[in-house]
Amino acid sequence: MNNYLSITQRLNRVQIMFSKSVMTGTYQLLFLLVTFIAVPAFAADPQHENETTVFDKTFSWQAMGGMSGIYQQSQLKGVKPSEFEDYLNISLLLDVYYKGFFIQSNHRRSDAVTLGGEIGYELIVKDNWELDIITKTYVQGYQPRELIKNSDLAIATLAGLQERDSGEGLGFRYSHFYEDAILSVDVAALITDGWVADIFYSKLLPYRNWDIYLGVGLTHYSAQVTDYFVGVNKDEVSEMRSFYKPGSSYKAQLEVFARYPISQKWSFNGGITQSYYSASYNNSPLIGQQHLTQVMLGVLYVF
Template sequence: MLNKLSCCLLLVFCLSSYAAGNDKKPSNESTVFNETFSWQAQMGFSLHYNDTIIEGVEQSYLDDYINLSLLFDFYYKGFFIQTNYRRLDTHILGAEIGYQLINNDDWELDIITRSYIGGFDSAEIIENSDKDLPIMEGLKVRDLGDGLAIRYSRYFNDSYFSVDVANLAALSDAKGWVIDAFYSHLIPYRNWDIYLNTGLSIYSSATTNYYIGIGNSEVLDIRPHYQTGTGGKIQFEFYAQRPLSESWTFNVGFSQSYYSNNIADSPIVDSQGATQLLAGVIYVF
């Protein structure tokens, strides 16, 4: 499975290389808004279905489906906070903070911090579940996977490609590294901006085992010791936005992820795929 993931990463990179044209980056997709200072704030409200592969994680109450977010973009002399408006994960894992190292017309190199993996607390999962989950009892907390990364970004006429190499241990209790590649193609249709996206994440063995591995201290009769190697995830995504007025924008999205076999084989993982759905509005201040 990992070899297939590596081939997909190569395919994503090749697609970006053959995208039409080598136009300059769009102003709303660069960390540079002007030479010195710029900012923009948006408030998002959406209904959100967020499936995960972890056993027992479910949305049980109405407020589990409601997502409120503040999207804040800021730039000052190379330092930035930015939102990836093409990507559905932005509404879950939040914005990116970083510093611009190199900025050219059609590519840039940044150092950034962002969340790459959602964490979980087994005690919280058990408390919020309406069924018994002995398989989850006594697990250590898995922290949110915040990472410090180098990102290469490449811009085309209607497409965008990026690859992050992130160290999770630098900013959190999570271990190991992540390589995260993302390709997005924009299709303008009437008043819609439609983004067709694909992503590939490769997790080091330390990262994979931190999140879905079972250590010696966590072994139960129904939960055997489990350690594995490098894992990965392929993601396919549809995301669209349509302006309703000068201040309001409607957005809708769908994302489907598939994980490598060695992740799906963990005793605390109940499926190989995860689905996300989102529909909502964004207000621009």
């Protein structure tokens, strides 16, 4: 789901989602462990102030700021970008590692800026595979009132619809490392209800100074997840919105993401992602299209 909100509204939305995630059971414990262990260690160890190597065996960090132009279609019927802010994305990517605990962004995917970072702990680490416990956003939420407010046209299918919170998940990730590729498998329970299984394969194809990543993914959403985000319950039925209770669904993705160094600190980033949703998702009266395209072009600065 894509939200077309102003930058201030997006930042407020992130703060709300983060608060809900952190204050929920195991999410809170995981975040506190990372906060009280990793952050004080960084503050008390000045020799790492200029460290830029991510994921060494003790402590490391890296911070990056990005600005990009982005075109992204929305699945929701009637929702289209209408303002300058809808095409602009400003992001802060933070990687922190301390004795197995980590906060990280996915540097191989162009949609990392929309789904945010990941918090986790390494359970098992081998030469060519790894098992982690991880929490991240698996499905973007949406606020019907804000979408209607920021739209140039009325959106009858969203009028009176309840807010959908972001799908924050807690689960396990298995990663297998090849010479120039990574295969990752996530299985996670969402705080909104239900579970998600996500498989993604990323292949690096170096070309001169370019790092080009080819990715393919498949995500399975349980019936509870599909129903929460695109279902219509009895209290939400209207003249333009019939009752809809879907079963499980899936999303297939193809992606090309590229990075080119401009200088020691700056790099150019670009990517295109094509997503396809199954009929169970697409048949909802809230959904307008089954195929989605996202294009991103921008720059990234390493602090």
